[in-house]
Amino acid sequence: MEKFQSFTGKIVALPINDIDTDQIIPARYLKVTDKNGLGEACFSDWRYNSDGSPKPDFVLNMPQHAGAQVLIGGHNFGCGSSREHAPWALMGAGFKAIISTYFADIFKNNALKNGLLPIVVDDETHKQLISLAQEDPNTQIGVDLEAQQITLPDGRKVTFPIDGFSKYCLLQGVDQMGFLLNLDPDIAEYEARHPQRVNTLEPVEL
Amino acid sequence: MAQTLFEKVWNQHLVRPQTADTPAVLYIDLHLIHEVTSPQAFTVLRERGLKVRRPDRTLATMDHSTPTTPRNAQGIIPVLDAQAVYQLDFLTRNCQEFGIPLYALGTENQGIVHVIGPEQGLTQPGMTIVCGDSHTSTHGAFGALAFGIGTSEVGHVLATQCLLQNKPQTMAIRVDGTLHEGVTAKDIILAIIAKIGVGGGTGYVLEYMGSAIRNLSMEGRMTICNMSIEGGARAGMVAPDETTFEYIAGRPFAPKGSAWDKAVSQWRALPTDEGAVFDAEVVLNADDLVPMITYGTNPGMGMKITDHVPNPADLTDVSAKIALDKALNYMGLQPGQSLLGQPINVVFVGSCTNSRISDLREAAKLIKGQKVADGVRMMVVPGSQRVKAQAEAEGLHEIFREAGAEWREAGCSMCIAMNGDQLQPGEYAVSTSNRNFEGRQGKGGRTFLASPLTAVASAINGVVTDPRLMIERMKA
Numbered sequence A: 001m002e003k004f005q006s007f008t009g010k011i012v013a014l015p016i017n018d019i020d021t022d023q024i025i026p027a028r029y030l031k032v033t034d035k036n037g038l039g040e041a042c043f044s045d046w047r048y049n050s051d052g053s054p055k056p057d058f059v060l061n062m063p064q065h066a067g068a069q070v071l072i073g074g075h076n077f078g079c080g081s082s083r084e085h086a087p088w089a090l091m092g093a094g095f096k097a098i099i100s101t102y103f104a105d106i107f108k109n110n111a112l113k114n115g116l117l118p119i120v121v122d123d124e125t126h127k128q129l130i131s132l133a134q135e136d137p138n139t140q141i142g143v144d145l146e147a148q149q150i151t152l153p154d155g156r157k158v159t160f161p162i163d164g165f166s167k168y169c170l171l172q173g174v175d176q177m178g179f180l181l182n183l184d185p186d187i188a189e190y191e192a193r194h195p196q197r198v199n200t201l202e203p204v205e206l
Numbered sequence B: 001m002a003q004t005l006f007e008k009v010w011n012q013h014l015v016r017p018q019t020a021d022t023p024a025v026l027y028i029d030l031h032l033i034h035e036v037t038s039p040q041a042f043t044v045l046r047e048r049g050l051k052v053r054r055p056d057r058t059l060a061t062m063d064h065s066t067p068t069t070p071r072n073a074q075g076i077i078p079v080l081d082a083q084a085v086y087q088l089d090f091l092t093r094n095c096q097e098f099g100i101p102l103y104a105l106g107t108e109n110q111g112i113v114h115v116i117g118p119e120q121g122l123t124q125p126g127m128t129i130v131c132g133d134s135h136t137s138t139h140g141a142f143g144a145l146a147f148g149i150g151t152s153e154v155g156h157v158l159a160t161q162c163l164l165q166n167k168p169q170t171m172a173i174r175v176d177g178t179l180h181e182g183v184t185a186k187d188i189i190l191a192i193i194a195k196i197g198v199g200g201g202t203g204y205v206l207e208y209m210g211s212a213i214r215n216l217s218m219e220g221r222m223t224i225c226n227m228s229i230e231g232g233a234r235a236g237m238v239a240p241d242e243t244t245f246e247y248i249a250g251r252p253f254a255p256k257g258s259a260w261d262k263a264v265s266q267w268r269a270l271p272t273d274e275g276a277v278f279d280a281e282v283v284l285n286a287d288d289l290v291p292m293i294t295y296g297t298n299p300g301m302g303m304k305i306t307d308h309v310p311n312p313a314d315l316t317d318v319s320a321k322i323a324l325d326k327a328l329n330y331m332g333l334q335p336g337q338s339l340l341g342q343p344i345n346v347v348f349v350g351s352c353t354n355s356r357i358s359d360l361r362e363a364a365k366l367i368k369g370q371k372v373a374d375g376v377r378m379m380v381v382p383g384s385q386r387v388k389a390q391a392e393a394e395g396l397h398e399i400f401r402e403a404g405a406e407w408r409e410a411g412c413s414m415c416i417a418m419n420g421d422q423l424q425p426g427e428y429a430v431s432t433s434n435r436n437f438e439g440r441q442g443k444g445g446r447t448f449l450a451s452p453l454t455a456v457a458s459a460i461n462g463v464v465t466d467p468r469l470m471i472e473r474m475k476a
């Protein structure tokens, strides 16, 4: 995984509550066995007409919003299915961070494991960011993970929470599997102390 | 100190507790996998030269992109397209290479991942169970800690049998009282979600308790735990009791002989201790419940079937107003209208929420001797091949067929519409599944979530129908 770098980028608002992962990436695109091509399908049903042409009135299709790197969603962003294809699709569509008042648990976990930063802000900041994005499509904000801060155009800095371990992994560009693999002795010890509950290879005979 | 069911299971599975710098390391007893959320995890294993640590604690099935039509005249199972064929094939190769047992398409134990775990007796009290699938919460009905994970985490569990987790909070959901006739477990959970909202359980593990939960069958408890995620909670649990033990006893992977007695005595120690504290509590009275139905585009947009669709103008919160407006627009519904009498095109009985044998029995009982209304397509999709075989042994398939419904092979089917079973744009469906998101059952399709009884009653009349009326009529 690449190290997460501070950046300044354009914001775009999709202020709809409870955006579910079926909207972020509809199920019919889940037949892939890799991560390619999901960016084009991101928000597919909101973004394209049935003939495949882009809907001009959908915000992510508007030329003035092209190149946005931060998506402002409504409350409870990413609810529904556990598909990690959702963060893959959002990253494929060019986003590095998502801002909401809160995120669904599984989406948040998945995003953090892929270097897509879920930023939780208070209601007021959330409203302000939405108005800024809607009033001026060139609005940029700064995102600094090290300091856990976003910087608004007026210079105001807003702090956001993130658990220390995820932050460390993102900043160092290390994935969490490596951490778990290093625990092999602890895991083996746990296994030795706890009898196996079920063995999927062998049904239990009477 | 008094502990909750969740805390007991959590503590028993700590390889390392949470520290200031690192999340807890949680050991996983059972890892279920399917074709859609596992491929990229296996690719990572190969890239890193890793093995599956415990293939004997892992089980794979095929369910999401599988067809629900039988073998054709050439004996071939008609998988939707080349991409789906490749995905299924990839799972087969992964399981072979890494030594994981697979209940493949066309074999007798295949089925929806959350139906087969309990059915095989693999799902047991006090276990930790994960799957790359948000409805893994279903298994919590047995007093297991079961939750959905992403594909990166699927890789973690394959390689290490462990997960890094921050400890969630706990929420007690107490449902006391007695359900009226025609009101089911599905109505309980739809009422809970309508009350707490789709984000209300975020950050929590739920424990369902109270006399109405105790009186439910295991199937009913699974229906409830299944939809915990629709309230935002990754996991929902029910304390194990005699009903649980009776359900598990004798199943293929259940402990036998003296191991059974030992297991049961351990399971009896799991229920939440007197005086244990939850971080939040929600209370419902089963006597107040009636059949529920959703009117909108998330499972929280639900109401009593006798209620009227809410009006965005009555809402004060701007974002909630916009959301409701958007939902009603998508659904083609008017504020203030009743859903009773709303014409429908499709009825779907299936999914990991309501496709078990008891669901099919209830549905069959109500539809017996009746006909699906003209112009309505009704699909009955059993949750597993074993459920299908059991239903056929009881003659349920004949009852459905005589009524004019389609009797299909096991799988997720129109719950997720990946396999070709789908709504056409604009069509209305009454569905026993768990998600009514835009396009979930097919692009442009419109879903009303409800119980199997409501689904059947609506199929017979061709319009959304209160099942209590049909039950009255059946008795008369």
Ligand code: SF4
Residues within 6 Å of the ligand: B063, B064, B112, B113, B114, B133, B135, B351, B352, B353, B411, B412, B413, B415, B416, B433, B434
């Ligand atoms: S039946 Fe539906 S909800 Fe259940 S596992 Fe399949 S797709 Fe997911």
